Amino acid sequence: MEIGPIWRAMSRNKTSYLLIAMQIAVTMAIMVNAFSIIQERSRMMARPSGVDEDNIFYLSSIGFLPEFDGRSASEEDLDALRRFPGVANAIMTNTVPLQGGGWSQGLRTEPGEEIESIGVAVYFVDEHGIDTFDVNLTQGRNFAPTEIMMFDPDANGARWPDKIIITQAMAEALFPDSPNDAIGRTVYIEDDLPITIIGVLQRMQAAWKEWSGVERAMLVPMKRKQNSFRYVIRAEPGYRDELMPQIEKMLAEKNTGRIIRGMTTMTETRERSYLEDSAMIKLLVFIVGVLTAITGLGIVGLASFSVARRSKQIGVRRALGATRPAILRYFMLENFLISSVGVVGGALLAVGLNVWMVHAFDLTPIAWYVIPTAMLILWLVGQLAVFGPARRATLVSPAVATRAV
Amino acid sequence: MLNMKDVSKIYRTESVETHALREFSFDVDEGEFISVTGPSGSGKTTFLNIAGLLEEFSGGTYELDGCNVTNLNDRERSRLRNEKIGFIFQSFNLIPELDVFDNVDVPLRYRKFSSAERRKRIDRVIDLVGLGSRAHHLPSQLSGGQQQRVAIARALAGEPRFLLADEPTGNLDSQMAESVMELLEDINRNGTTIIMVTHEKNLAKRARRNIFMRDGCVSNNDSALHLAASSA
Ligand SMILES: Nc1ncnc2c1ncn2[C@@H]1O[C@H](COP(=O)(O)OP(=O)(O)OP(=O)(O)O)[C@@H](O)[C@H]1O
Ligand SMILES: [Mg+2]
Numbered sequence: 001m002e003i004g005p006i007w008r009a010m011s012r013n014k015t016s017y018l019l020i021a022m023q024i025a026v027t028m029a030i031m032v033n034a035f036s037i038i039q040e041r042s043r044m045m046a047r048p049s050g051v052d053e054d055n056i057f058y059l060s061s062i063g064f065l066p067e068f069d070g071r072s073a074s075e076e077d078l079d080a081l082r083r084f085p086g087v088a089n090a091i092m093t094n095t096v097p098l099q100g101g102g103w104s105q106g107l108r109t110e111p112g113e114e115i116e117s118i119g120v121a122v123y124f125v126d127e128h129g130i131d132t133f134d135v136n137l138t139q140g141r142n143f144a145p146t147e148i149m150m151f152d153p154d155a156n157g158a159r160w161p162d163k164i165i166i167t168q169a170m171a172e173a174l175f176p177d178s179p180n181d182a183i184g185r186t187v188y189i190e191d192d193l194p195i196t197i198i199g200v201l202q203r204m205q206a207a208w209k210e211w212s213g214v215e216r217a218m219l220v221p222m223k224r225k226q227n228s229f230r231y232v233i234r235a236e237p238g239y240r241d242e243l244m245p246q247i248e249k250m251l252a253e254k255n256t257g258r259i260i261r262g263m264t265t266m267t268e269t270r271e272r273s274y275l276e277d278s279a280m281i282k283l284l285v286f287i288v289g290v291l292t293a294i295t296g297l298g299i300v301g302l303a304s305f306s307v308a309r310r311s312k313q314i315g316v317r318r319a320l321g322a323t324r325p326a327i328l329r330y331f332m333l334e335n336f337l338i339s340s341v342g343v344v345g346g347a348l349l350a351v352g353l354n355v356w357m358v359h360a361f362d363l364t365p366i367a368w369y370v371i372p373t374a375m376l377i378l379w380l381v382g383q384l385a386v387f388g389p390a391r392r393a394t395l396v397s398p399a400v401a402t403r404a405v
Numbered sequence: 406m407l408n409m410k411d412v413s414k415i416y417r418t419e420s421v422e423t424h425a426l427r428e429f430s431f432d433v434d435e436g437e438f439i440s441v442t443g444p445s446g447s448g449k450t451t452f453l454n455i456a457g458l459l460e461e462f463s464g465g466t467y468e469l470d471g472c473n474v475t476n477l478n479d480r481e482r483s484r485l486r487n488e489k490i491g492f493i494f495q496s497f498n499l500i501p502e503l504d505v506f507d508n509v510d511v512p513l514r515y516r517k518f519s520s521a522e523r524r525k526r527i528d529r530v531i532d533l534v535g536l537g538s539r540a541h542h543l544p545s546q547l548s549g550g551q552q553q554r555v556a557i558a559r560a561l562a563g564e565p566r567f568l569l570a571d572e573p574t575g576n577l578d579s580q581m582a583e584s585v586m587e588l589l590e591d592i593n594r595n596g597t598t599i600i601m602v603t604h605e606k607n608l609a610k611r612a613r614r615n616i617f618m619r620d621g622c623v624s625n626n627d628s629a630l631h632l633a634a635s636s637a
Contacts, residue, residue, distance in 0.1 A: 002514050009502040012543070316498045319459055320512040320559070321487020323480050398459040398486070401498055402450050402571050 006334050017338050020295075020302050024342025024378055027288075027295045029349035032374045033357060034284040036366040041277040047214075049097035050167075050203035052134035053266040055088070055235045057244055058096055060262045061251065063227035068257035070227040071150075077251060081231065082128075084247065086239035089132040092229050094124050095207045096133075096266065098273040102207030107218075109174055109185075111192035118173045120166070121206030121217040129219050130165075132234050133204065138168065140183040140199030143221040152225040160189050161221050165199035169215035209273055227258075240265060295378070296385040299338075303331060303389035314393050315400025324394040331390035332383060339382035343375040350374070406566070406598070407433035407456060412465035414451050414621075425451040427621040428465065433600065435566075438593040440609040441602045443618030449602045450571055452618070456600065457490050457569045458482045470566060487515050491560030491597075493570035497552040499544040499559075505531065506540045509559045516563065530558040534588060550581030557588060561597075568592065570601040574608060586611065 010017050061077070063070055074092050081090035095102040103124075106117030123129065126148045130137055142165070149161040164187075166174075171182040186194045204217045231251075235243045244263055251260050271278075307314070314327060322330075354366050414426040425448045433439060441449050454460040455467065458474060467474050470489060474482070486492075499508050506527055513523045531537055534554035536547075544552050553573060560568055570589070574582035586608055593599050603609050617624040 005503055005507045005510065005514070008504070008507060009500070012502045312498070313500050316494075316500070317511060318483070319457070319486060319492050321483050321515040321563075323483040323515070326483075326515060399454050401492065402454055402459065402494060 002330070003333065003337065006330065007337060010334065010337065016302055016306075017341075020298055021338050021342040021345060023295050023298055024339055024382070025345035025349050027291045028343055028346025028374050028378050029353050030291060031288050031377070032346070032350035032366060032370050033353050034288045035370055035374070036354060036357075036363065038281050038284055039367070039370075040364055041281055044209070045274045045277055047205070048203060049205040049266075049270070050133075050135050050201065051097055051205075051266065052234055053270060055237055055240050056096070056133070056232060056266040057235070057240055058230055058232045058262075058264060058266075059248065059251075059260055060228065060230050061258050061260055063258040065257035068227055068255075070229065071223075071225050073255050073258065074223070074229060077231065077254065078128075080250065080254060081233060081247070084243070084250065086236050086243045087247075088234045088236050089128050090231055090233040091125050091128045091132045092223065093129065093232050094122070094230060096230075096232055096269065097205040097207060098209055098266075098269050099207045100273065104206070105189060105218075107170075107174060107195075108188045108191075111188045111194070113191050118170070119213055119216065120170050121208075121213075123204070123217060123219050124222045124224060125219050126221065126223060129221075130201075132232055134234060135204045136202035137165070137199050138202045139180075140165065140197070142199060143219075147221050149222045150225065151222050154225075160193050160195060162195055163198045163221060164195050165201060165219040166197055167201045167204050167215055167217045169203070169213070170218060171197075171200055173213070173216055292377075292381055296381050299335065299382050299385035300389060303335065303386045304392070307331065307389045307393045311393075311396050312400055314396040315398055318396065318398035319401035327394045327396075328390050331386055331393055335382045335386035335390075336379065339379050342382075343378050346378070347371050347375065406435050406470050407431075408466075408468045409456070410466045412455060412467055413463050414448075414455060414460070415463045424621050426455070426462070429622060430465075431616070431623060433598060436593070436596055436598055437614060438590070438599045438612045439601070440612035440615045441600065441618060442604065442606070442609050442615060443624070447618040448621040449618055451621070453569050453571050453600065453602055456567075457492060458486050483515070487512055488563060489566045491563065491565040491568045493553070493556050493560050493568060493573045495572040495575040497544070497549070497556045497576070499552055499555055501544050504541045504543050505536060505547075505555050505558075508544070508555055509562050512559060512563050526562050526564075527558075530561045531555075533561065534558045548581070549577050550584060553577060553581070553585050554588065557585070557592075561592065566598060568597055568599045568601075570599065572602055572604065574603065574605065582608070 063073065078090055078092060081087055103122040104119050105122050107120055108115045108117045127143045127145050130142050143163065147161065147163055149158070151157070166182065168179070172179040174187060175182055175185070182197045182200055185197050187197065189195055203215060206214050206217050208214060233247065248260050248263055317327065350366070350371060357363050358365050409429055409431045411428045411430055412426055413424065413428055416423040416425055429452065441452065443449050451460070455462045469485065474485065477485070500511065509527045509530060510523060513526060531540055534557055536551060536554055536558070539547065539551065544555070547555065573589070574585055577585060589599055589601065590611070601612065609615050
């Protein structure tokens with residue numbers, strides 16, 4: 001249409017248009033990269049932990065009286081917990097996914113220090129571990145009750161049992177060539193203690209969400225003799241919240257040689273663990289929202305000013321035969337051209353910024369569709385912003401051509 | 406071809422009503438060159454604006470080229486302005502950020518001409534007003550007389566039946582005014598009807614017909630000029 005003359009007219013009056021185009025470009029660069037960060041964080045937050053987060057809660061039992069006997073107390077507690085109406089299953093263990101603190105170990109496919117070991121998160125469980133976490137055993141079998149090792153750190157016995165269950169991710173890390181043949185294979189812990197893999201879990205996250213090996217975990221069939229431990233309890237669906245105070249009361253009354261602390265749900269654990277990320281997402285959404293609004297208002301301002309400044313010219317155009325829609329089109333098109341310069345500049349800026357951020361902060365590069373989407377959004381914002389002033393331009397009377405000075 | 410009967414125009418502001426035209430009746434035939442004179446505020450511009458469909462009127466009837474324009478909508482009025490009428494303004498009213506070529510192009514863009522057709526017309530009218538070598542100058546790079554010639558070229562590009570000119574020489578010195586006047590006379594000789602408002606009696610006299618306006622009415626056709634001229 002009339003792109004040619006509009007473009008030439010704008011190029012003779014560059015400054016204000018360029019400023020707005022630059023503002024659009026900067027907004028777009030920030031929008032794209034903010035989105036890319038948001039996407040990355042959301043992707044991280046969306047990773048399943050593998051356990052039944054909706055129904056699991058956990059607590060710590062800390063024995064404080066000298067005569068408190070952790071081993072017998074835990075046997076009694078677990079017995080009572082598993083019998084408690086509304087409880088699906090319970091175990092004594094060291095940590096839960098996303099909790100932040102845990103135990104890690106290295107496994108090797110060959111004995112010897114010189115072979116590089118692969119880090120893995122350790123969950124000490126008994127035969128109820130799989131059911132309590134509600135993790136998915138895809139290959140092999142669970143531990144038998146007789147295979148649970150009683151470990152006394154003060155005694156001089158074996159330090160590790162001879163069987164473990166690992167996650168699929170760990171199997172892939174250990175046996176990159178044949179990750180699906182892990183069952184029955186022997187790996188080595190603490191340099192040279194052999195352990196046989198008897199089962200593979202589909203997924204179970206470690207306690208550290210930032211760890212690059214977050215999906216590498218193993219279940220170790222061991223009950224450690226200690227006076228402070230953690231119980232993980234899975235409620236029947238819908239019973240969690242009413243169970244928690246009941247369980248706390250029951251445990252506290254059952255044995256007065258210890259205190260019950262830190263009753264927490266997996267839901268809270270996830271929220272707390274990703275608090276920073278969700279705050280970051282909110283902040284970025286806010287910043288992008290504000291920037292976009294400012295850009296939109298800037299466009300409204302520039303367009304209003306230019307309509308006011310050019311009211312005579314609009315009247316002349318009307319006198320020369322422009323219809324009202326033609327005037328509307330003129331300003332919409334003008335804005336479209338400014339926005340186009342802005343978003344093309346923005347695309348370059350966004351890619352540049354992203355390349356730098358990928359380099360500096362180890363982010364993943366932006367997905368291909370983010371840039372066209374942001375362009376579309378900013379084009380739309382521009383057209384919406386200019387619509388009001390453009391509508392006002394159509395109301396300028398053609399008589400302005402002869403009347404106004 | 407332009408027939409006004411009892412046309413009136415009343416401007417209403419909060420406090421006053423101005424009768425800018427009172428039962429104004431007037432007929433123009435094809436090919437005429439009419440000058441309109443009269444004291445300031447007598448309604449000359451109002452008449453021209455109504456004739457050129459820039460403003461609506463309050464009462465009476467107006468037929469343009471056999472078409473009753475009273476009830477036309479904005480789109481139809483815009484089309485008539487674009488195709489049948491050319492405007493020339495006292496202050497030229499070129500678009501400052503467009504060069505001569507693009508300025509002349511403005512009214513053509515509102516029609517469905519091919520770009521080759523537009524280019525042909527633009528080149529023709531720019532040559533006609535003697536600015537062929539200035540096609541890519543900006544208005545600010547031209548003298549007043551040249552600017553007015555561009556405005557005339559712009560008015561002619563659509564090949565209108567009418568030229569309406571509101572004091573086209575008002576902002577020009579006498580030499581430039583003379584050349585613009587000669588251009589208008591040329592254009593009229595080639596068949597375009599011209600109605601020109603002017604304050605300059607010697608220019609008004611050169612028109613084939615003069616009307617003198619007073620208080621929104623035609624005072625009295627031909628004698629008016631002589632009256633005005635002799636009292637000057
Ligand atoms: N938009 C308007 N609102 C109110 N009154 C108006 C408006 N436009 C014109 N008038 C009044 O209408 C009358 C006629 O004005 P018009 O502009 O037609 O006079 P004119 O003959 O062209 O005068 P001049 O020679 O000074 O240009 C004047 O009294 C003027 O004040
Ligand atoms: Mg006037």
